[in-house]
Amino acid sequence: MTAFRLHHLLWLVPLLVVLVFLPSFTTTFITYLLSLICIYVIVALGINILTGYTGQMSVGHAGFLAIGAYTSARLITDLGAPFWVGMLVAGLASGIVGFLLGIPALRLSGAYLSTATLGFGLAVEQILQNMDSVSGGRAGLSVPKPSLAGFVLDDRSYFYFVLAVTIVMSLLALSILRSSVGRAFIALRDSEIAAQAMGISLARYKTLAFTMSAFYTGIAGALFASLVRFLAPENFNMWLSIDFLTMIVIGGLASVLGSVIGGIFMVTVPYVLGELQDLSFILMGAALLVVLLFMPGGISAFLSRLLDLVTGRTTAKDIEQHVAKPMGQLGRLPEQSQSANAPASGTDLLGVKES
Amino acid sequence: MIAQQMVSGLAAGSLYALTALGLVLIFKNTDVVNFAQGDFGMVAAFVALMAISQFKVPFVLATLVAIVTTAILAVVVDRLTIRPMKNASMLSLMIATLGVYMILHGVAGAIWGRDTKAFPSPLPSDPVSVNGVVIGQGHLWILAFGFIISAVLFVFFRYTTAGLAMRATAEDRMAARLMGVNVSRIFALTWGVSGALAAVAGILLAPLVYLSPNMMSDVLVKAYAAAVLGGFGSLPGAIVGGLFIGVAENLAGEFISTELRTTFAFVLIVVVLAVRPTGVFGRRIQAKV
Amino acid sequence: MLKLSDVETSYGKIKALKGVSMEVPERSIVALLGANGAGKTTVLRTISGVVHPLNGTIELWGKRIDRVPAERIVGMGVAHVPEGRHVFAGLSVLENLKMGAYGRKDKSNIKGDLDRVTDYFPILGKRRSQPAGTLSGGEQQMLAISRALMARPKLLLLDEPSLGIAPKVITEIFSIIRTINVEEKTTILLVEQNAFLALAIAHYGATCSKLETSCFQAQLRSSSRVTR
Ligand SMILES: Nc1ncnc2c1ncn2[C@@H]1O[C@H](COP(=O)(O)OP(=O)(O)OP(=O)(O)O)[C@@H](O)[C@H]1O
Ligand SMILES: [Mg+2]
Numbered sequence: 108m109t110a111f112r113l114h115h116l117l118w119l120v121p122l123l124v125v126l127v128f129l130p131s132f133t134t135t136f137i138t139y140l141l142s143l144i145c146i147y148v149i150v151a152l153g154i155n156i157l158t159g160y161t162g163q164m165s166v167g168h169a170g171f172l173a174i175g176a177y178t179s180a181r182l183i184t185d186l187g188a189p190f191w192v193g194m195l196v197a198g199l200a201s202g203i204v205g206f207l208l209g210i211p212a213l214r215l216s217g218a219y220l221s222t223a224t225l226g227f228g229l230a231v232e233q234i235l236q237n238m239d240s241v242s243g244g245r246a247g248l249s250v251p252k253p254s255l256a257g258f259v260l261d262d263r264s265y266f267y268f269v270l271a272v273t274i275v276m277s278l279l280a281l282s283i284l285r286s287s288v289g290r291a292f293i294a295l296r297d298s299e300i301a302a303q304a305m306g307i308s309l310a311r312y313k314t315l316a317f318t319m320s321a322f323y324t325g326i327a328g329a330l331f332a333s334l335v336r337f338l339a340p341e342n343f344n345m346w347l348s349i350d351f352l353t354m355i356v357i358g359g360l361a362s363v364l365g366s367v368i369g370g371i372f373m374v375t376v377p378y379v380l381g382e383l384q385d386l387s388f389i390l391m392g393a394a395l396l397v398v399l400l401f402m403p404g405g406i407s408a409f410l411s412r413l414l415d416l417v418t419g420r421t422t423a424k425d426i427e428q429h430v431a432k433p434m435g436q437l438g439r440l441p442e443q444s445q446s447a448n449a450p451a452s453g454t455d456l457l458g459v460k461e462s
Numbered sequence: 463m464i465a466q467q468m469v470s471g472l473a474a475g476s477l478y479a480l481t482a483l484g485l486v487l488i489f490k491n492t493d494v495v496n497f498a499q500g501d502f503g504m505v506a507a508f509v510a511l512m513a514i515s516q517f518k519v520p521f522v523l524a525t526l527v528a529i530v531t532t533a534i535l536a537v538v539v540d541r542l543t544i545r546p547m548k549n550a551s552m553l554s555l556m557i558a559t560l561g562v563y564m565i566l567h568g569v570a571g572a573i574w575g576r577d578t579k580a581f582p583s584p585l586p587s588d589p590v591s592v593n594g595v596v597i598g599q600g601h602l603w604i605l606a607f608g609f610i611i612s613a614v615l616f617v618f619f620r621y622t623t624a625g626l627a628m629r630a631t632a633e634d635r636m637a638a639r640l641m642g643v644n645v646s647r648i649f650a651l652t653w654g655v656s657g658a659l660a661a662v663a664g665i666l667l668a669p670l671v672y673l674s675p676n677m678m679s680d681v682l683v684k685a686y687a688a689a690v691l692g693g694f695g696s697l698p699g700a701i702v703g704g705l706f707i708g709v710a711e712n713l714a715g716e717f718i719s720t721e722l723r724t725t726f727a728f729v730l731i732v733v734v735l736a737v738r739p740t741g742v743f744g745r746r747i748q749a750k751v
Numbered sequence: 752m753l754k755l756s757d758v759e760t761s762y763g764k765i766k767a768l769k770g771v772s773m774e775v776p777e778r779s780i781v782a783l784l785g786a787n788g789a790g791k792t793t794v795l796r797t798i799s800g801v802v803h804p805l806n807g808t809i810e811l812w813g814k815r816i817d818r819v820p821a822e823r824i825v826g827m828g829v830a831h832v833p834e835g836r837h838v839f840a841g842l843s844v845l846e847n848l849k850m851g852a853y854g855r856k857d858k859s860n861i862k863g864d865l866d867r868v869t870d871y872f873p874i875l876g877k878r879r880s881q882p883a884g885t886l887s888g889g890e891q892q893m894l895a896i897s898r899a900l901m902a903r904p905k906l907l908l909l910d911e912p913s914l915g916i917a918p919k920v921i922t923e924i925f926s927i928i929r930t931i932n933v934e935e936k937t938t939i940l941l942v943e944q945n946a947f948l949a950l951a952i953a954h955y956g957a958t959c960s961k962l963e964t965s966c967f968q969a970q971l972r973s974s975s976r977v978t979r
Contacts, residue, residue, distance in 0.1 A: 158553075162553065164553050164556065164557075211732055211735060211736040214735075214736070215735055217495070217552050217553075218489065218495045218552075218556075218686075218689070218690060218694045219690055219694065219735055219740070221495065221556065222686050222687060222689075222690040222731065222735075223731070223732055223735055225683065225686065226687065226727075226728030226729075226731055226732060227728070227732075229683065229724055229725070229728060230724070230725040230728050230729065233721065233722060233724055233725045234722070234725055236721065237719070237721045237722055345679070345683070349560060349563075349564075352557065352560065353557075353560065353561075353564075356557050384568075384571065384576075385567075385568040385569070385571035385572040385576075386568065386572070387568070388564045388565070388567050388568030388571065389564070389565050389568035389569060389572070390568075391561075391564050392560075392561040392562065392563070392564030392565035392566075392567075392568065393561070393565060394561075395557060395558070395560065395561030395564070396543055396558060396561040396562070396565075399547060399550070399554055399557065399558050399561070400543075400546055400547060623849075623853070626842070626846055626849060626850060626853075627850070627853060629839070629841065629842060629846075630839045630842060630846075630850045630853075632841075633839040633840060633841050633842060634837050634838075634839055634840075636801060636821075636833065636837065637833065637837040637838070637839065638839075638850070639801065639820075639821040639822045640799060640801070640821055640825060640830070640831050640833065640837075641825065641850045641851060641853045641854065641898075641902070642822050642823070642825040642826055642853045642854025642902070643822055643850075643853060643854075644822045645822070
């Protein structure tokens with residue numbers, strides 16, 4: 108089984124080039140969108156850790172984004188904290204909340220877990236609406252332009268900052284998920300019972316997944332606050348949580364590349380459709396169904412196979428096979444699904460060779 | 463005051479219960495957690511409104527048309543999206559219904575617009591006073607219909623062959639097939655009945671709110687909570703859960719804070735789940751491996 | 752009455768049957784024996800249409816049934832008591848029995864059949880309104896068999912009715928299986944681990960093994976019909 112192929116990330120090279128040079132040629136609005144894409148990518152990484160890798164569905168991640176955004180905004184406006192300090196504290200605050208939510212969530216799964224997370228997201232929104240001291244009440248909360256080492260960042264420099272954070276967070280996610288931690292996540296997702304039998308602590312890794320996921324989303328929240336520079340609780344509603352979930356499924360579950368693609372998709376499509384909000388709903392829904400029914404592993408897996416084809420590593424027939432097969436276990440990498448029949452596929456994930 | 467809150471709580475709770483019943487039915491029989499359940503009700507309300515205002519259909523007939531349309535819609539959704547995903551995990555099925563939810567939302571917005579519309583009701587709605595307790599008649603109607611429908615469902619599941627076959631299929635799909643039950647027909651029936659339940663909830667709610675694609679969002683969320691509280695698998699549990707949440711949030715609104723009532727309801731649920739991870743009425747659900 | 756020819760069945764990539772051939776003569780009891788994993792359960796599942804064979808044919812009274820789905824097989828007179836009983840745990844004993852008669856057209860005879868099966872297993876009559884999940888293992892096995900009888904099958908497929916049941920109850924169940932065969936003229940294909948028990952009531956014995964491509968079948972006592 109090839110769990111991961113480096114050359115799949117080749118897709119990111121031209122993307123990066125475009126991202127680095129595009130702001131020089133375009134309007135501030137495009138720059139804004141590019142920053143937003145990066146922020147969504149960080150969120151997607153966060154949710155993917157929880158939902159894609161560990162198999163825990165969250166319908167409340169807008170809550171973590173809100174916690175990150177408001178923590179950072181408050182630190183900056185009230186305490187005059189530097190913007191990057193706000194960001195780190197935001198990540199930590201959100202991570203702590205994620206840890207706390209992870210404890211009752213330990214015993215939950217399926218419908219129960221999704222309800223608990225849904226309730227969490229709604230509660231955060233409602234609490235913010237009622238805590239004028241935090242959210243600024245009706246007037247909302249304005250956030251000053253971010254500044255770094257005494258320099259106020261303009262839109263373009265802020266974008267480069269966000270891009271840098273995104274790259275760091277992506278690499279961090281890659282290295283963690285490729286370590287034994289990531290394999291433990293996947294083992295838990297594929298079978299909690301088998302994973303525990305192999306000595307993987309359910310409590311430790313599930314709460315760790317919640318914490319990491321919340322940390323990522325909290326960081327994204329801080330970046331978001333300084334990008335939009337105006338916060339209102341309604342912006343962190345259930346729909347946003349659903350958008351987040353949608354983007355990782357469309358981009359590709361349990362995949363860093365999938366997170367990147369999902370983030371791009373979720374920002375660009377509604378923007379391109381502009382006023383056509385209903386069409387955007389329909390397209391998103393249809394995209395979800397198409398991916399679930401025909402593209403196991405989302406767009407990223409599809410592109411990877413395409414790249415394999417181009418570089419001659421695989422044949423058209425392989426692709427056909429993959430595309431034709433409706434997705435079975437959600438979140439299972441396409442490479443894994445070939446060995447899905449083998450008992451306890453978790454064993455080789457952990458590097459333990461079956462004799 | 464308390465009595466008043468109780469009645470409006472029970473009325474809201476009946477709507478949650480009706481929607482939760484549909485959720486639980488679908489889950490029990492087909493292993494799908496259906497996010498689109500609320501939007502089935504929304505579609506029904508719009509169809510009824512369109513029949514009444516555009517085609518001048520009498521109210522009762524319009525309601526029937528809406529219920530049948532929604533039931534068919536639910537069956538079609540099952541056939542086109544859920545059935546083809548045969549061996550998918552619970553998570554993917556859940557997300558698929560999220561896709562359906564978005565599509566229904568978008569389609570409703572495109573056809574009927576996002577501006578809110580009033581829904582006419584032939585039933586009297588002015589408040590009545592019982593022993594000094596002022597009660598909205600709208601609430602009483604909801605309670606009455608909620609009760610009637612629960613009773614009908616009870617009789618259906620207890621005394622009809624189709625009801626028995628549905629319960630048997632929920633218990634053990636393979637054994638039901640060996641008895642001669644056409645499982646895919648049972649699935650269609652399940653989705654149809656659930657769609658009809660959602661339609662009733664939507665039409666009952668419609669006169670109290672304005673119609674919009676979002677009208678059922680709040681009900682769906684609470685119905686979810688109700689289903690979970692009831693153990694996501696028990697029909698009586700869904701009813702009790704729905705009524706409980708309706709009353710609890712109204713009392714919380716009265717005594718704690720109106721704005722935080724949803725939060726309160728969910729804190730309660732997280733506490734309940736922390737103690738009993740399978741809800742109050744729940745049996746242990748075997749994880750699908 | 753039932754004839755399997757070169758039946759091959761697989762679960763995904765796992766090939767469970769590699770060409771099984773056997774015959775079940777009318778009114779006989781055929782015991783199908785074999786080690787764990789030999790494919791006995793799969794033979795029954797293939798007959799009752801829960802899984803379909805990749806190759807080979809299954810004929811019931813000369814009619815091909817290997818492509819008929821499970822829910823229609825029972826209407827053709829084949830009832831399958833699956834391994835592990837599979838009673839509807841949340842339904843009452845009576846409701847379980849009613850489910851057994853689900854596909855029947857002659858609804859008026861069902862009442863009488865209910866009495867008839869509870870005559871075989873009186874305990875079920877006493878427990879009629881109790882949820883099936885609360886019955887003991889032996890009682891559940893009795894219920895599973897009775898439920899299948901409610902379909903008035905011509906051919907009864909029994910998969911390890913002795914599984915996890917005390918010897919005394921096993922004896923009771925096996926003597927009733929015998930009675931059903933004699934009194935109701937029901938043909939029985941019986942899968943058993945316990946060869947001694949099974950051969951005691953069977954007219955024919957067949958063995959299934961992973962290594963062989965077909966079930967070896969031998970006549971035990973009766974000489975009326977011969978299969979290979
Ligand atoms: N649902 C399934 N999926 C995959 N493989 C299966 C499935 N059911 C059975 N098998 C495999 O098919 C083979 C035959 O299984 P089967 O259950 O028919 O054996 P059996 O003779 O009934 O065994 P036992 O005596 O243990 O009941 C076994 O190797 C088993 O692992
Ligand atoms: Mg067996």
